[in-house]
Amino acid sequence: MRESDAMSTLCEELQLADCERRYRALVAEIAEIGFIHRGSLVRRYTRCGNPRCRCRAEPPKLHGPYWQWSGKLAGKTVSRRLSSAEAERYSEWIANNRRLSELVAAMRLVADQAIALILRGEEPPSAEMPSSHRAGSMRQPARPHNGTADETTEVTT
Ligand SMILES: [Zn+2]
Numbered sequence: 001m002r003e004s005d006a007m008s009t010l011c012e013e014l015q016l017a018d019c020e021r022r023y024r025a026l027v028a029e030i031a032e033i034g035f036i037h038r039g040s041l042v043r044r045y046t047r048c049g050n051p052r053c054r055c056r057a058e059p060p061k062l063h064g065p066y067w068q069w070s071g072k073l074a075g076k077t078v079s080r081r082l083s084s085a086e087a088e089r090y091s092e093w094i095a096n097n098r099r100l101s102e103l104v105a106a107m108r109l110v111a112d113q114a115i116a117l118i119l120r121g122e123e124p125p126s127a128e129m130p131s132s133h134r135a136g137s138m139r140q141p142a143r144p145h146n147g148t149a150d151e152t153t154e155v156t157t
Pocket of ligand 1: 047050
């Protein structure tokens with residue numbers, strides 16, 4: 001493969017076909033992603049309340065590691081203790097989630113480029129104003145002096 005990385009998605013001077021190919025490749029990558037989960041994993045070492053515990057010694061030997069998931073649920077930051085086995089699975093799902101975000105961001109970049117190429121090919125630059133705007137500004141100065149209104153009233157049957 002010549003392509004170094006599917007993530008280098010800026011199609012600088014590329015043709016529309018290149019953008020489409022790259023876009024399809026990104027979509028195909030998304031199709032391969034497993035389950036996703038938001039939030040992040042934190043590894044914690046803690047001290048307990050026992051003043052004679054090894055975690056209070058010098059040097060301290062802290063308890064842990066403990067795994068903790070934290071993320072937002074319904075707008076609130078929450079955290080949850082996980083076993084190390086759970087943490088391992090969560091790390092995969094969270095990595096999938098991150099990968100999905102990266103791929104969607106890459107798709108947006110490619111789509112922006114493709115859309116710019118499409119619009120450039122289809123319409124002259126002057127046609128980019130909203131059509132309602134143009135219709136209004138053209139009609140007003142055009143009418144007063146050319147007697148089209150009089151002509152139509154003069155038509156008889
Ligand atoms: Zn302790």
